[in-house]
Amino acid sequence: MTTMQCVLDAQAKLAECPRWDEHTQTLYFVDIDAFKLHAYNTQLKTLETRIFDEEIGCFSLNEKGGFIAAFRTGVYTFADLHAPLQVYWLATYDKKTTRFNDGRCDAKGRFLAGTMYSPKDAFKGALHQFSQGQEKLIDQAAWTSNGLAFSPDNKIMYYSDTPNHVVYQFDYDLESGTASNKRIFIEFPRGNGRPDGAAVDMEGNYWSALYQGQRVVKISPAGDILEEYPVPATYPTMVAFGGPDMSTLFITTCRSAQTEEELKEFPQAGGIFAITVNTKGQYEPKFAG
Numbered sequence: 662m663t664t665m666q667c668v669l670d671a672q673a674k675l676a677e678c679p680r681w682d683e684h685t686q687t688l689y690f691v692d693i694d695a696f697k698l699h700a701y702n703t704q705l706k707t708l709e710t711r712i713f714d715e716e717i718g719c720f721s722l723n724e725k726g727g728f729i730a731a732f733r734t735g736v737y738t739f740a741d742l743h744a745p746l747q748v749y750w751l752a753t754y755d756k757k758t759t760r761f762n763d764g765r766c767d768a769k770g771r772f773l774a775g776t777m778y779s780p781k782d783a784f785k786g787a788l789h790q791f792s793q794g795q796e797k798l799i800d801q802a803a804w805t806s807n808g809l810a811f812s813p814d815n816k817i818m819y820y821s822d823t824p825n826h827v828v829y830q831f832d833y834d835l836e837s838g839t840a841s842n843k844r845i846f847i848e849f850p851r852g853n854g855r856p857d858g859a860a861v862d863m864e865g866n867y868w869s870a871l872y873q874g875q876r877v878v879k880i881s882p883a884g885d886i887l888e889e890y891p892v893p894a895t896y897p898t899m900v901a902f903g904g905p906d907m908s909t910l911f912i913t914t915c916r917s918a919q920t921e922e923e924l925k926e927f928p929q930a931g932g933i934f935a936i937t938v939n940t941k942g943q944y945e946p947k948f949a950g
């Protein structure tokens with residue numbers, strides 16, 4: 662797949678959190694505004710869907726099977742796609758203005774998930790960490806928590822604040838799960854896309870979906886843009902590596918933000934796009950409990 666293709670015309674309102682399961686060759690993803698979690702088996706080309714009662718922002722696969730997921734009202738586990746939800750942590754923030762958005766597990770299987778504060782008039786979005794039944798606040802200074810990813814040596818944590826066009830780096834201590842020394846990794850100019858969800862490849866490059874930027878950018882560990890991949894949708898939301906050898910880049914997109922004019926230009930907005938790239942992704946850690 663040397664050119665970008667729509668591999669699933671999902672017509673999703675807000676597809677996010679693409680997550681590859683190498684054991685089943687399945688791409689999971691959410692449609693946040695439709696309250697859905699999808700499982701797309703890329704070999705059988707089958708789509709299985711669960712609809713919840715509220716927004717599901719992000720999730721990770723659980724080592725024990727099933728999922729841990731961050732919703733508007735908190736964090737829950739469930740034993741398989743259709744199993745009942747078990748409360749892990751009930752949100753203590755204002756659920757009318759705030760919901761969970763982006764997240765993933767670190768290499769020790771801790772689940773990190775960040776919130777977005779919809780009024781966007783104060784930095785009330787926060788990054789939380791969930792492990793051993795406990796919740797820990799990692800950072801609180803974003804409008805929209807996004808772009809969470811880890812370097813291959815697990816010493817750097819990336820975290821973006823989309824409306825502010827900034828991706829941050831932290832030093833990350835994997836043993837203790839602590840993040841420190843927050844600094845700007847890259848800041849994008851206004852008016853040409855802002856950094857949404859992301860993934861880091863095996864060489865340490867940070868791949869960022871540029872929301873309202875119609876493209877994905879590959880950024881070196883030093884913060885230089887190395888490559889740009891146009892996407893046939895105005896609002897790419899997140900990327901994930903997958904495929905038989907982890908060199909397929911999957912891209913989720915948003916449909917609901919498209920204007921009528923943009924929909925004419927990009928009728929498959931809301932779909933899942935893919936292209937083969939010249940690097941491989943890291944395998945996604947699972948939740949350890």
Ligand SMILES: O=C1O[C@H](CS(=O)(=O)O)[C@@H](O)[C@H](O)[C@H]1O
Nearest residue numbers: 677693762805807823824857872
């Ligand atoms: O991840 C997300 O980011 C976007 C971008 S922004 O906050 O509007 O800048 C947001 O719209 C979307 O809802 C969310 O999932």
